[in-house]
Structures are given as C-alpha cells and as structure tokens.
Amino acid sequence: MRGLEEIRKIEEALLIVERYEAYLFKRALGIAFIVCGVVFPLTAFMVLHAEPLAGLLNMSSGAFVTFAPTITLLVGMAIILYSFTSAHVVTARMRKTPVKKDIAHMVVLFLVWFVAFYLTNYVPEPYTVVSWLWAGGVASLFSYYILKRENPSWVYPELLIVGVICLTVSVPLLLMRGSQLVEALTFLTFGVSFIAGGFHSLINASKELSESDK
C-alpha cells in the first residue's frame, strides 16, 4: 500500500505548493498596486509642477521633466518586476504555456489602460483632470471583467476597489471643478485607491498561508 500513501503525500504537497504560489502572486500584486499608487500620481505631479520643483533643485525645468519622472517610473517598475519575477516567473518557468497566455493578457490589459487614458486627451478643459479618475476607474472595472471572463478563478477585487473609489470620488470632484484643490485631490484619490487595493491584496495573501482562515 506504499503507492497509495505516496499518492496522498504528493496530493497534500501539491495543495500546499498551490497555496504558496497563490500567496506569492497576491503579495506581488499587492506590492505592484501600492507602487502604482505612489509612483503614478507622483510622476503626474512632477510633470505638472515641473517649473517650481526644478527651481527648488536649481535645475532647468526641461531637465527636471526628462529625468525626475523617468527615474521615478523606472524605480517603480524595477520594484514591480522584482516582486513578480521573484514570485511568479520562477514557478511559471516550469509551465511554459501559461506564461504565453499571461503575456497575451498583459498586452490586452495594457491596451485597455492605454486607450482609457488616451481618450482623456479629448475631454474638454474643466473636466480634464477629473477624467483621469474616470479613465482609471473604467480601466480597472474593465480589467476586472476581462480577467474574470477569461478564467472564473481570476477574481481580483483589488481592481474593483480601485474602480469604485475612482468613480465614486470623481462625482464630488466634478462639482468642485475650477477649484485649485481638484488636481491635488485627483492625484490623492488615484494614489489612495491603488494603495487600498494593494493592502487588500497583501491581507488576502497572508490568509492563503493559514489553512484555518480559508
């Protein structure tokens, strides 16, 4: 009966490995959301306020616009890439087909986000800043729907959190249009929504580790 015992042993080990991989993925996703919540609003803020910020650093605004956002984005991307490669690619390396599928999904999601933000260029002036929240909100909800439709187990409530926060806060901000505060509040909302999504993912990740919580 050694064979049956060994089968049970492998099954149990496989379940634990699956939980560990889910934990690593959710943790990496949480870090990615938090980094996005810090980096993107910071980059936009730096671009829009390049002149006073460059003055503070005794730089020309051209050089500031070139270097500061680029460095911020690169650092953010490096952190995200590191968290995913250390967690996911090591596992995925052994399962070649899903990696190709993952890349296809990433391209589709990138296009959704790119198109959403590209369309904000056509929004008239008093609504332009608030439209970034609409773009972020709609792109998040679309991403949630696309992933869930592709695979019912790919449910990412983090995207729902971002979408709902961005779209909900855009309503009072719309009423405040013309106020100096709108721009700052838009960036803040964007950042807070991503950070909230990120923390939700991190909390869920740690739940994957303890069987009793599942």
Place this chain on the structure above:
Amino acid sequence: MAEEEAEPLETFVKGGIFSAQQRFTIMFLLYLHKKAGFTEVQKLLGLTPGNLDHHVRRLEEAGYVKTRHVLDWRPLKVIEITRLGATAFKAYATNLRELLEQVK
C-alpha cells in the same frame, strides 16, 4: 559532485528522510521555488516553530537545505535548497514515478 549524485538515493531509501509528509512537502516547495521564508513555511504546514525547526534540522543534517538570516523589511529566516538536496529530491521523485507506474 560524483559522490553527491550517488549518495542521496541510498540516504532516503535507508534513512527515510522524505517519508515524513512535512519533510517531503518542504523539499517539494523548495525544489520548485529554491527558497522560502521560515515563517511562511510554518504557516503553510500548520506547524509550531519548534516542530518545523526539527524537520528543517533533519534536512540540514542531510545537507539538503541550508538556512540563513536575511534583512527584508523585517529580519527573516530563509530556508534554501542545496544542489545536493535538489539532486536527492529529483532522484526520489523519479523513484516515486516508477513506483506509481507499477501501481497503475
């Protein structure tokens, strides 16, 4: 290296080091992921720190894993698989596959 490749099969057959579910799972996890945090493995397996330490020490004594302390956002104890451990586990897995084929 020649010694390292020849010895492990004997070790697990005689010593039964992988016969315990926990040690088998630890090795399976480390074989796939190379390293894992001590606390994470402890929570995954639902073991007490002392209990996990016992299993890890047995694997360390066999030369299959090593532990080290790293500084993350908090101090972490990390368990890593060694080359000898990877070879031994691969040999064990091959042996298991043959056994399961016989069962079929």
